[in-house]
Amino acid sequence: MLLLLTSVSGLGLMVLRDTSWVGLGLTVHLGIVLTLFISMPYGKFVHGFYRLIALITFVVEKERHQAIVGVEPVTEPNT
Numbered sequence: 001m002l003l004l005l006t007s008v009s010g011l012g013l014m015v016l017r018d019t020s021w022v023g024l025g026l027t028v029h030l031g032i033v034l035t036l037f038i039s040m041p042y043g044k045f046v047h048g049f050y051r052l053i054a055l056i057t058f059v060v061e062k063e064r065h066q067a068i069v070g071v072e073p074v075t076e077p078n079t
Helices: 002-016 022-041 044-069
Strands: none
Touching: 002 022, 022 044
16 A cells, blocks of 8 residues: 555656645655655565575675685586
């Protein structure tokens, strides 16, 4: 619902850009965007960010472990 409201209010800003209502429209739009960002950790769309962080953490921990053990990092063979 918030994504729909964000897109509709953003498109509404394009309609209002040459009127005196643009200030009110921008305030409403930015309020909706802020609400979207605040609620993002509790929604399903944050899964992409969590997955990215998990992959980066995995790579960093693997490299740290290899540095401690003294094993060279494994690279893909050139074919």
